[in-house]
Amino acid sequence: DSFDILGDGVKELLVGRDDGVLEIYNFESADDPVLRYDHALSESIASIQGGCVGKDGYDEILASTYSGWLTGLTTEPVHREGGSGEELKLSQEMQSKISSLRNELEHLQMKVLQEREKYQQSSQSSTAVSSVPAFSVNDKFTLNKDDASYSLILEVQTAIDNVLVQSDVPIDLLDVDKNSAVVSFSSCDSE
DSSP states (O other): OOOOOOOOOOEEEEEEEEEEEEEEEEOOSSSSSSEEEEEEOSSEEEEEEEESSSTTOOEEEEEETTTTEEEESSOOOOOOOOTTTTOOOOOHHHHHHHHHHHHHHHHHHHHHHHHHHHHHHHHHHOOOOOOOOOOOEEEEEEEEEETTTTEEEEEEEOOOOOOOOOOSOOOOOOOTOOOOOOOOOOOOOOO
16 A cells, blocks of 8 residues: 555555565655565464554554454554653543453453353364354465575464475475474385
């Protein structure tokens, strides 16, 4: 997307990448764009949009991720500085917003506990049927022409404990900076 998030009268380029990196580029001169800000998310970004969403006068960037989470970055100051001996006073609007969020959080926690209990009871009954949950897989296998390697990117809406890669030909697995996996090799039986 293109949006004037810096408020300088010139639109910036908002980029959301498959690897979860959100970037803001500024066009300070006629040359190449300059990276002004970047933020790493834990999953790939499906779409990105700039605008005023939460509070008038403060622009924001909204990013939608692969699993459907919405992440917002705002220009509204989060911290307020107080002088020596001053107490930070919250506005009535902010106090009601905090109270509303606390109530919603308590309600959701109660709902989670109830659903856990229902699941425990149903899984321990004699008529319980176990099934593997269905989930979609976001996968990419792309050629990196700079070093003649392939990048395998797997993303699912649940934790990935193990990934087994089996090949009929010998392969070398390369580690990358963003990788948190532990790689182990085992030789394949020729039969």
